[in-house]
Amino acid sequence: MPLTANAAFTERHKLITTGIVSPAAGLSLFHSLPAGQVWQIVAVTFGLTTSAVVADRRAYVAVRNGGNINQCSTSSYVQPASQAYNYYFSCGIAPLDATADVDRIYAPLACGMQLYDQDQFVIIIDHIDPADAIRDILIRYYGWKED
Numbered sequence: 483m484p485l486t487a488n489a490a491f492t493e494r495h496k497l498i499t500t501g502i503v504s505p506a507a508g509l510s511l512f513h514s515l516p517a518g519q520v521w522q523i524v525a526v527t528f529g530l531t532t533s534a535v536v537a538d539r540r541a542y543v544a545v546r547n548g549g550n551i552n553q554c555s556t557s558s559y560v561q562p563a564s565q566a567y568n569y570y571f572s573c574g575i576a577p578l579d580a581t582a583d584v585d586r587i588y589a590p591l592a593c594g595m596q597l598y599d600q601d602q603f604v605i606i607i608d609h610i611d612p613a614d615a616i617r618d619i620l621i622r623y624y625g626w627k628e629d
Contacts, residue, residue: 495624497524502603502619508612511605511619512546515597518628523595525572525622528605533613534564540608543571543591547601557589568618598628 505511511528515521526543538560545553561567567585573593597603605616 496626497622498625499620499622502621504615504617504619507615508610509616510607510610511603511616513603515599515601515603517599519599519625520628521597521603521621521623521625523591523597523603523621523623524593525570526591526605526620527568527570528619529566529568529617530561530607531566531615531617532561532563533611535611535613536563537609537611538562539610539614541569541587541589542604542606542608544604544606545595545597545601546604551604552601553592553595555589555591555595557587559587559589561587 502511502513528541530539530541532539539562540560541557543555544551555571557569557571565585567587569587569589571589571591573591575588575590603621605619607614607616
């Protein structure tokens with residue numbers, strides 16, 4: 483006898499990858515969910531190109547509700563000036579800096595990071611310069627409609 487999928491289970495367990503429009507240079511990313519949506523984020527990738535202005539930048543990904551940060555993950559490593567690094571935040575990943583793998587920084591993501599339609603997904607860069615650019619943003623998540 484063939485198995486049939488439970489529609490509610492299937493709807494709630496779709497693994498989706500979506501690109502997010504990059505913010506203007508020098509700005510952090512603030513992405514709001516569509517009304518009625520729930521996302522459980524399992525991975526985030528993005529690039530950061532830093533200007534020649536001397537300062538170490540550190541990347542954070544977080545869930546924000548109003549002005550409050552509810553969940554946050556941070557890179558254990560900083561990015562110096564005049565570099566283009568790619569960041570990989572994922573559940574269960576061990577931190578690894580860019581010197582170990584050319585231009586990639588791997589960072590753990592708070593597992594179970596859930597967003598509801600009143601929340602924002604944010605990427606914040608400490609010491610961001612007006613010429614720094616966050617680029618190539620991809621989010622991998624389980625998505626469903628709020629009950």
